[in-house]
Amino acid sequence: MARTLEEAGFATILVTMMPYWAKKIGTPRTLAVEHPFGHTLGRPGDRDGQMNILREALQALETIRQPGEIVHSTARWDQPTDEAVRAWQPSEPSPIIRELRPKFREMLREHRRK
Amino acid sequence: MSVDSFKFLPRLIEMFYKMTEIETSGTIPWTPLKKPVLDSRFGLVTSAGLYNKTEDQPFNLKRELEEPTWGDPTARKISRSVSREAIGVSHLHLNTRPILDDPNIVLPLERFEQLERIGAIGGIADTHFSLMGYQGFPPDTSTWRSKTGPWIADSFKAEAVDCVLLTPA
Numbered sequence: 001m002a003r004t005l006e007e008a009g010f011a012t013i014l015v016t017m018m019p020y021w022a023k024k025i026g027t028p029r030t031l032a033v034e035h036p037f038g039h040t041l042g043r044p045g046d047r048d049g050q051m052n053i054l055r056e057a058l059q060a061l062e063t064i065r066q067p068g069e070i071v072h073s074t075a076r077w078d079q080p081t082d083e084a085v086r087a088w089q090p091s092e093p094s095p096i097i098r099e100l101r102p103k104f105r106e107m108l109r110e111h112r113r114k
Numbered sequence: 115m116s117v118d119s120f121k122f123l124p125r126l127i128e129m130f131y132k133m134t135e136i137e138t139s140g141t142i143p144w145t146p147l148k149k150p151v152l153d154s155r156f157g158l159v160t161s162a163g164l165y166n167k168t169e170d171q172p173f174n175l176k177r178e179l180e181e182p183t184w185g186d187p188t189a190r191k192i193s194r195s196v197s198r199e200a201i202g203v204s205h206l207h208l209n210t211r212p213i214l215d216d217p218n219i220v221l222p223l224e225r226f227e228q229l230e231r232i233g234a235i236g237g238i239a240d241t242h243f244s245l246m247g248y249q250g251f252p253p254d255t256s257t258w259r260s261k262t263g264p265w266i267a268d269s270f271k272a273e274a275v276d277c278v279l280l281t282p283a
Contacts, residue, residue, distance in 0.1 A: 001159060001245065001255075004263030005278050006143040010157070010270060014280045020119035020131070026142040032117035038162065038208040040281045041225070044216030050225050054279075058234070061277060062151050067142035072117045085122050087209065094207045095182035096251045097127065104126050 002027040013061040015040055015053065019070050030070040031060045035077055036088040049075075135252055147277070153236040154276040158192075159266065161247035162213055162220040162283035163205030165190040172204035173246040179206075185248035187257035189266060192242045194223055207248050208283060220283050239273040247282055 002014045006028045016022050017040065019032035033040065033053060042049035053075060060071040077084060093101065120128045147154070163173050173186040192201070201217050203210035218224050221242065229235045243266045249255050270278065 001161070001258055001263055001266075002278075002280050003143050004259050005159070005267055005270075005280075006145050008264070008267035008271075009145055010267070010275060010278045011145045011147045011154075012278045012280060014282070016282050017117075017122070018119045018131075018282070019117055021136065024136055024138050026138060028142055028144055032119075034117040034121055036122040038210070038213055038283050039219050040160075040162075040283060041219050041222055044212045044219055047218075047225070047228075050218055050222060051228070054222060054225055054229065055234075057279060058151050058229075061279075062147065067144045072115070074115070077122075081121060085124060088122060088212075089124070090206060090209055092206075094248070095179050096248075097130065099182045100130065100251075101126065104129055108125065108129065 011061065013057050015057050019072070022070055023068075026068050028067050029061055029064040031057045031073055032070055033073045033075065036079075036084040038088050039077075149236075149276065151277070152234055155237045155239065155274055156226060156235055157239045157266075157270040157273070157275040157278045158221055158223065158226065158242040158281070159245065159278055160221045160243075160281045160283060161245040162208070162281075163203050163210075163246035164192055164213070164217065164221055164244035165202050165204060166192060166196055166200050167202040168200045172202060175204050175206055178248070183251050185250045185253075186246050187249060187255075187262055189243045189245050189262045191269070192221060192223075192244055194227070194238060194240050194242065196223070205246055205248070205283070213283070220281050222279075222281070236276070239270060239275050241269055241273065243269075
């Protein structure tokens with residue numbers, strides 16, 4: 001979508017938890033944040049934290065000159081990782097995960113055997 | 115220090131992502147900034163599955179439940195004046211509670227109004243957009259490119275938007 005809107009004549013800035021994909025897809029300007037999924041700009045109610053990320057995003061929008069450049073935010077998530085991993089996930093696994101889980105488990109076991 | 119894309123992912127989903135083939139293409143599109151950020155007008159696009167409960171239908175999760183390799187490729191308009199209470203979230207891949215508590219964590223309308231008030235940006239559009247990020251497995255973003263994206267672009271152009279902030283969830 002960032003690419004489509006950039007092609008349509010808008011200067012875009014993408015804020016993402018997954019610079020892995022941004023790099024593969026080739027998004028024009030990207031700010032990477034190390035946040036749990038669903039928390040792109042921070043915690044609910046944390047206006048200052050949200051604003052800090054937005055200021056970083058606006059700065060990246062203004063300073064990135066090279067298409068595809070990814071700026072990495074230095075902000076870090078202040079919560080034990082395993083707790084954050086549990087908290088962002090839905091109470092029920094998504095339909096595709098439910099469907100593919102047995103297959104993935106088998107592949108993980110294969111991977112560990114090697 | 116670089117952001118670790120996989121820090122908050124369970125191993126199973128990490129593997130799922132690493133197996134996901136996505137289309138990569140050569141040249142990265144580029145539109146230079148036409149004016150400084152503080153004079154630019156902004157449009158916001160999230161893919162958190164937001165919709166206005168008083169005006170719109172949720173994303174089609176029923177079909178996704180029946181057909182797990184499919185994801186709804188449409189978009190919903192979100193007005194800048196929408197009340198928090200009117201925002202619904204339809205997304206089967208996230209805990210939607212934190213977003214319902216404060217939609218600004220994915221669609222920062224109140225923060226952008228703040229930025230507008232203090233003169234850090236030129237302004238914001240009246241109409242913003244939400245997508246629902248899951249586009250099937252393997253992901254198929256062809257409708258985003260051919261229909262949904264141009265529909266959003268037309269609205270932003272009509273509102274003289276210069277810059278777009280995209281916030282996947």
